[in-house]
Amino acid sequence: MYPTRQHAFLLATILAALLAAPLSGAGAALADDAGLKLVQGDLFTNDVGSVLNVAVVNDTPNTVGSVGVQCAFTAKGKPVGSAGVIIFNIVAGEKGQDQVHLLGPKADGATCSITGTTPPAP
Template structure:
C-alpha cells in the first residue's frame, strides 16, 4: 500500500508539519536513569534548549532529585552533533542537589556550532560531611 499526497495537499500540510516539528523539538527532553544502574535511582536528567554563540554550543541540563537524601554531585556528559555527525563532547558537574530539588547548569562545547545533543548522567558523589 502506498500513501501519496497531491502536491496541493502536501503544500497545505507542510506548514502544519513544520510547526509540529518545531514544537516537539522545543520541549525539554527528560532522560530517566537506565534500568539496572542503581546509582541514578530517583534522579531524572532533563535537557533544555540548545543554542550557539560566538564561542560554540550551549545546552541547559538539570537533574531532579526525588530521593530522600541530598546528592553531593552528579556528572552530566553530552555528545553534540551537527547534521547527525559527531561534533564533540563536553560535560559538567551539578553539586549539592537537595532532596526534592532540581539542580541545573549548562554544558558548553567550545568551537563547533552543533544542532543537537544527547546527554547522560555519568557519575554521582556523596555529600560532604
C-alpha cells in the same frame, strides 16, 4: 564572560577526578540513583560554540553531593564533540541546573547522560 580553554581544561580535570572517585562510605546514601532524572533544555550557539541547558531532578530522599553530566553533540547528525558539567549539592526533592559548553563547533543536537554521582560532604 566566556570560559577560556584553561577553564574548560580545569572543568574537564575536575569532572574526571570526581567521576573516578569511589563512593566510599556513602553507598547507602546514593543507593537510589534511579531517582535522579536528567532533563535536557534549550540548545543554542554563540560566537564561542554551543551551549546546552541541563537539569537534574533529585527524587531521592537524600541530598546528592554532585552529579556528572556528559553530552555528545552533533551537527546534521554527525558527531562534533562532547563536553560535560558537574552539578553540585542537589537537595532531596529539588532540581539542580547548569549549562554544558562545547567550545568551537556549532551543534544542532545533543544526547546527554548522568555519568556518576558523589555523596554530600560530611
